[in-house]
Amino acid sequence: MASKNRPDRLQVGKNHSFWQSWLHAWTGLKTVVIEERNMRTHLVLGAVALFAGWWVHLSVNEWLWLALAIFLVILCEINNTIAENLSDMITGPNFSPLAKKIKDIAAGAVVFAAAFAVLVGLVLFAPKVWNLIVSWLN
Ligand SMILES: Nc1ncnc2c1ncn2[C@@H]1O[C@H](COP(=O)(O)OP(=O)(O)OP(=O)(O)O)[C@@H](O)[C@H]1O
Numbered sequence: 470m471a472s473k474n475r476p477d478r479l480q481v482g483k484n485h486s487f488w489q490s491w492l493h494a495w496t497g498l499k500t501v502v503i504e505e506r507n508m509r510t511h512l513v514l515g516a517v518a519l520f521a522g523w524w525v526h527l528s529v530n531e532w533l534w535l536a537l538a539i540f541l542v543i544l545c546e547i548n549n550t551i552a553e554n555l556s557d558m559i560t561g562p563n564f565s566p567l568a569k570k571i572k573d574i575a576a577g578a579v580v581f582a583a584a585f586a587v588l589v590g591l592v593l594f595a596p597k598v599w600n601l602i603v604s605w606l607n
Pocket residue numbers: 507549553560561562563564565566568569572573576
């Protein structure tokens with residue numbers, strides 16, 4: 470079947486419009502959220518951090534650091550999912566030392582970004598929580 474006559478779900482050629490590109494990107498994002506438990510965990514923790522930021526009245530700069538930390542973790546998780554799917558597509562259910570290397574490194578990037586997020590969280594929230602505790606005690 471000619472590429473441009475295929476139903477959308479069988480498309481293999483280039484997108485025909487910005488809208489179609491956007492729709493496929495949106496489908497990709499939904500797929501990561503639906504298929505990856507870790508992504509849902511990151512989203513919940515990110516939402517908790519955003520709520521905490523609203524609660525302690527972060528400044529504009531602090532919001533930017535928090536947003537950077539959340540976006541980095543999500544980007545790395547998306548990247549991790551791409552690496553997992555590519556590996557699975559190539560190796561299938563077989564053990565492959567290269568697939569292991571690729572998946573472990575991609576997972577390492579997520580841990581690296583998560584460590585940055587924890588650091589940002591500590592720098593932003595620890596002093597404010599400490600001040601709150603001190604004001605409650607006095
Ligand atoms: N085909 C394979 N060959 C060798 N090792 C593999 C293979 N598939 C998975 N592994 C190992 O199992 C681990 C987990 O696999 P995979 O990343 O597919 O699962 P996951 O639960 O989605 O991981 P994550 O928690 O990073 O999202 C990999 O990091 C890798 O060490």
